[in-house]
Amino acid sequence: MVTRDLSRSLAQHAFFRGMDEKHLVFLAGCAKNVLFDQGTFIFREGEKAGVFYLLRYGQVALEVHGPRKGQIRFQSLHEDDVLGWSWLFPPYTWHFDARALSLVRAFAFDGVCVREKCDADHELGYQLMSRFAEVMVGRLQAARLQCLDLYGAPA
Amino acid sequence: MALPPNPAFTAPHVNDPMVPQPYRIAGRREENYDTFTLELVPLGDEEPHGFRPGQFNMLYLFGIGEVPISISGDPARPELLAHTVRALGTVTTAMKELKVGDVVGLRGPYGSSWPFEALQRQDVIIVAGGIGLAPLRPLIHHLLSERRRYGRLVLLYGARTPGDLLFQKQLAKWDEKTALEVHLTVDRGTVAWRGNVGVVTTLIPRVQFDVSHASAVICGPEIMMRYSALELEKRGMARDQIYVSQERNMKCAVGFCGHCQFGPHFVCKDGPVFPFSLVAPLMKVREV
Amino acid sequence: MALQTLEVSELGEILAALAQRGYRLLAPTIRDGAIVYDEIDSHQDLPIGWTDEQEAGSYRLLRREDEAVFGYVVGPHSWKRYLHPPALTLWRAERSEEQGFTINEERAEADKVAFIGVRACELHAIGIQDRVFLQGEHVDSHYRARRENAFVLAVNCSQAGGTCFCVSMNTGPKVNEGFDLSLTEVLVENRHFFTVEVGSDLGAEVLDEVASREATAAECQEADRSVQNAVEQMGRSLDTEGLKELLYDNLEHPRWLEVADRCLTCGNCTMVCPTCFCTTVEDVTDLGGESAERRRLWDSCFTTEFSYLHVRPRVTISLPLTLSPGGSVRSSSASRYRQWLTHKFGTWFDQFGTSGCVGCGRCITWCPVGIDVVEELNAIRHTPGSGASERGE
Structure with a gap:
């Protein structure tokens, strides 16, 4: 019962805190354990986004690059964080680059598989979407503060 | 009309509180592209004034003007008064030209201090933004000098870019050699930057502390302090466990000029350090 | 000492006695169409036979039908211009070879001055400034020197002005302490005299030098009737019950926006106010850069510079819009009017233990658009709670 073992591991992750076991077992069917070496790209801007990650260990940077600007890191993600939501809606393409800044362990979820399960079980869909919404609200709020150039004024 | 005597007035050494004393620049360090630290020693043979972490001095540049600057050095070494200055206005920009040996005027120290007595036996979460680390550094020195009196000590420090982070060597040393956990973050990382990227508030949900025995001290621009306090409150911290350092325009530092009023408070003498519970309601009102 | 009586012709003798003792006589006198405070040579320079007519945004002098010496109320000046002058050099500095520069403190010394005709509201205003400059942790030595060298010849008001409300503020019209001598002018049926109350040993000494007699x-x-007359004439009245709490609860009241539409933020109210104490400093050098000095100047919370904080230039990541320019904490006129009024009638209690207003009415009279603090406070009181902000906790 690989799926059941995996569902137990999933239950440990902050993202799934409070989620029903039956939903976790159901979702575990879409999940696998993955590992990224330091410095590798987990995904790159413009690639097909068919997956999302729950980070278990290590640090990931979200980056964008361009002439003159060079490479800009605008967010770092860590253990307990969610990485990626471009799999949720068409055109299912990654917006930014994600790079492992250290060895990274994560659960990877197949996007198509998860979407199908959510279509089939709306209760699961609601549970999952409300978790994503909370993450997105937090990221949006933080991004707004980041835009404010908070430290510009003297203390 | 005869007036009753005022003990403060007749005390020795209390001259006009508006008159600066000469101090010589004994050391100068560049911290980053617009920020530098000046170490000052009294020119006369007078004893150095002690100070409490979080207090500030008024620094006078001959013929240019005077500005309030937090003391950023070790309170155990008051003979070398460090002031970390960001060149922003006329006076601080002119101060950039100061060299070792030059003389500036100094009055102080003024204002309230970080409540280190109240922090004893507590986990202390220190949240700093930009140059807001400068007035917190004396507190860190002090906490480390009597380390065993405190619980977990955590510094969360955010700046625009890695190049803006102040006192980097010292922070690295503290992180390695003392029991002070240092977490740095920047708004925009460079390729060489392997640390956190994101505003300082995003570090707060990940810090470990015992909320029943924890306090936080915050210094940075007001918006950053408000949102940092909000994140700490989400973690269960009460407003009276949180302290902030306020900033207002200041001309006299002794409660005469009226400029630094923040509601009923004079930032110069009632502050700059306030319990968040006292100032949070005012911080919510615009343009107070 | 019992009340004494002084014939009107003997007032000049009191002034002469003060001058004899080396006091400069500062007194009400007519200049530029108003009664101001200035140095006088004798009682002849007082505005004898004149009165003033005051309303919101209006002041005019009128001839009286009698020869009353103090038959008017307060004008645009107050005694703070002598105790806490509009411009004062705090110290001078000279460049020096070995030390960079040396600072020469201006000695805090003051001439002996006699304030002639100080009203009850003004004595309270002086008491309020004493709390600011003398009774805190730090003492303003310049203020103290001036204060110690001032002889106070007070006058009880026997009539009130159109913008007066000292009765509401409990600051007049009768003086009760803080004076050396206090006069009440009485003009009845061919009699014109003063009753004199002694408030200090010095006052008694001075009075001894003139031929007064027991009243x-x-x-x-x-004399009592004369003061009662002023009480009954009060131009305005203000309900002061819970004023501090009212203001603290209404920091977001819509009235602030409404008054801001009228307010020119000229700062006249702060300049004429006998308790407003805010100052700025100005550092100046000579052309050669060899000597410098610091001057202290009256300032007003109605300027945007008053609360200015330096702003670091933005980097490229920033929101494209800012609704108000950075820098000044109080960039809107509404916030500056709120600061002034809330300080005067609210936060002053927490800072100094009293109201910051003495009900002299100057800010009403000298407001170029006739904004009336009494009316503004009443407006907030009568529609409270519409923007109540969180308090205390």
């Missing part, structure tokens, strides 16, 4: 019961009654 009769009838004279005392006339």
Whole structure:
């Protein structure tokens, strides 16, 4: 019962805190354990986004690059964080680059598989979407503060 | 009309509180592209004034003007008064030209201090933004000098870019050699930057502390302090466990000029350090 | 010491006695169409036979039908211009070879001055500034020197002005302490005299030098009636009950926006106010850069510079819009009017233990658009709670 073992591991992750076991077992069917070496790209801007990650260990940077600007890191993600939501809606393409800044362990979820399960079980869909919404609200709020150039004024 | 005597007035050494004393620049360090630290020693043979972490001095540049600057050095070494200055206005920009040996005027120290007595036996979460680390550094020195009196000590420090982070060597040393956990973050990382990227508030949900025995001290621009306090409150911290350092325009530092009023408070003498519970309601009102 | 009586012709002798003792006589006198405070040579320079007519945004001098010496109320000046002058050099500095520069403190010394005709509201205003400059942790030595060298010849008001509300503020019209000598002017049926109350040993000494006599019961009654007259004439009245809490609860009241539409933020109210104490400093050098000095100047919370904080230039990541320019904490006129009024009638209690207003009415009279603090406070009181902000906790 690989799926059941995996569902137990999933239950440990902050993202799934409070989620029903039956939903976790159901979702575990879409999940696998993955590992990224330091410095590798987990995904790159413009690639097909068919997956999302729950980070278990290590640090990931979200980056964008361009002439003159060079490479800009605008967010770092860590253990307990969610990485990626471009799999949720068409055109299912990654917006930014994600790079492992250290060895990274994560659960990877197949996007198509998860979407199908959510279509089939709306209760699961609601549970999952409300978790994503909370993450997105937090990221949006933080991004707004980041835009404010908070430290510009003297203390 | 005869007036009753005022003990403060007749005390020795209390001259006009508006008159600066000469101090010589004994050391100068560049911290980053617009920020530098000046170490000052009294020119006369007078004893150095002690100070409490979080207090500030008024620094006078001959013929240019005077500005309030937090003391950023070790309170155990008051003979070398460090002031970390960001060149922003006329006076601080002119101060950039100061060299070792030059003389500036100094009055102080003024204002309230970080409540280190109240922090004893507590986990202390220190949240700093930009140059807001400068007035917190004396507190860190002090906490480390009597380390065993405190619980977990955590510094969360955010700046625009890695190049803006102040006192980097010292922070690295503290992180390695003392029991002070240092977490740095920047708004925009460079390729060489392997640390956190994101505003300082995003570090707060990940810090470990015992909320029943924890306090936080915050210094940075007001918006950053408000949102940092909000994140700490989400973690269960009460407003009276949180302290902030306020900033207002200041001309006299002794409660005469009226400029630094923040509601009923004079930032110069009632502050700059306030319990968040006292100032949070005012911080919510615009343009107070 | 019992009340004394002084014939009107003897007032000049009191002034002469003060001058004899080396006091400069500062007194009400007519200049530029108003009664101002300035140095006088004798009682002849007082505005004898004049009165003033005051309303919101209006002031005019009128001839009286009698020869009253103090038959007017307060003008645009107050005694703070002598105790806490509009411009004062705090110290001078000279460049020096070995030390960079040396600072020469201006000695805090003051001439002996006699304030002639100080009203009850003004004595309270002086008491309020004493709390600011003398009774805190730090003492303003310049203020103290001036204060110690001032002889106070007070006058009880026998009539009130159109913008007066000292009765509401409990600051007049009768003086009760803080004076050396206090006069009540009585003008009845061919009699014109002063009753004199002694407030200090120095006052008694000065009075001894003129031929006063003990006041009769009838004279005392006339004096009381004269002050009662002022009480009954009060131009305005203000409900001060819970004013501090009212203001603290209404920091977001819509009235602030409404008054801001009228307010020119000229700062006249702060300049004429006898308790407003805010100052700025100015550092100046000579052309050669060899000497510098610091001057202290009256300032007003109605300027945007008053609360200015330096702003670091933005980097490229920033929101494209800012609704108000950075820098000044109080960039809107509404916030500056709120600061002034809330300070005067609210936060002052927490800072200094009293109201910051003495009900002299100057800010009403001298407001170029006639904004009336009494009306503004009443407006907030009568529609409270519409923007109540969180308090205390």
